[in-house]
Amino acid sequence: MAASATILHADLDSFYASVEQLLNPELRGKAMAVGGGVVLAASYEAKAFGVRGGMSGRKARELCPHLLFVPGHFDQYQRLGDAAIAVMRDYTPVVERISIDEAFADVAGCTHLFGPPEQIAQTIRRRIRNELGLPISVGVARTKHLAKVASQVAKPDGLVVVLPGTELEFLHDLPVGLMWGVGPVTEARLRNEGIVTIGQLANTPGKSLRGLLGEAVGDKLCDLAWDRDTRAVQTRHGARSAGAQSALGRRPATEQVYKPTLRHLADRVTTRLRAKSLAGRTITVRIRFADMRAITRSSTLDAPVSATAIVAEIAEELVCAALAEHPHERIITLLAVSVSHIGPQSHIQLELPLGLVDEKHRPGTRQSLARWSADCAMDKARARFGRDAIGYAINQLNKRQSVPDAFRELAEKSL
DNA sequence: TCTGGGGTCCTAGGACCC
């Protein structure tokens, strides 16, 4: 078996909330949250009252009446998140960032320079604390999964090293919910079978696990429970899809509502695609109804597209057809547009001879080329004058937002 | 308690091809 524990998982504690407490000393030691309508992040003091990310502001205030809400400094989150990752990169180039505040690193190649992994982890933690003023928890283990579990166990502001040979001992007493890939549904299914700890999961026959959770999930959890995680730390992989969504409150399921919204969402998505010279073949829409049930509809084209108007029109047709299938649904609460089967935007494809493909939705027509060119011109103008300077006039109607634009932009960074 | 926004991967059924 591969010998040493060289994989680190580093996770900034309650990141947004910690940044706010760093910037404003009056918030330190207090129950506070970033957000308003919805909690984007909560301090440990607020978490003690049961406040969680994703929770509505109203619910959070019920749980914690003296909870302080702050609007958020999103530019600072990006800057400090980048800075923390940069500290890790001072020790090894093998860093896999998985979100703004979380990354894996494999230090196998640099222990001769910086000492054993535990020492590197301590140094990283100390530097991020001293240089950035932020608490960070780190797990060190032989596999990614175990390093991730260890960093969760280390929270808040701790370090947990799982020594080789002690992995199963460490893992098997922990609750299954700490495993990567076990969410509320899987946890409940396992609990119904009397499986609460990772050790109990490990000792459940693979066959019954597959029957309970499906083939892939069953096999994966079985492997993870026995610490058979073979994934390597990967430096980078491109996005497979790009999407945008908007919660609407309760709105009537009419053209007047969904058309402008879809146009706005298509604009957000395709702008990001074009900025990376990407395009996608599959357009997917998602509609959520009043009871929170959601449906999706998709359409796959012969060639990739990135023009706003084309994506918007396809999205409109999909939504129109889907609503016709659900005539009793009068209220919609969310719309989403996403583009997948992403690949590089080919210029050859844009110059296909007219007539070769002539349906209006297929790329390569004069119409689509004109639209793509117009979009690119608009992208350039926005780059100079700001995002709201120019755009589909209809988009300006949609200003009532539940989440600040800056937060959306932060989330978009992963593409 | 009426629940944000960005993603990834898996499953199951059907179409289609060889």
Next chain:
DNA sequence: TCTGGGGTCCTAGGACCC
């Protein structure tokens, strides 16, 4: 006349992660 099996792609839904 009836029937094979494998592979790939697409669609819709669902679970999960940050």
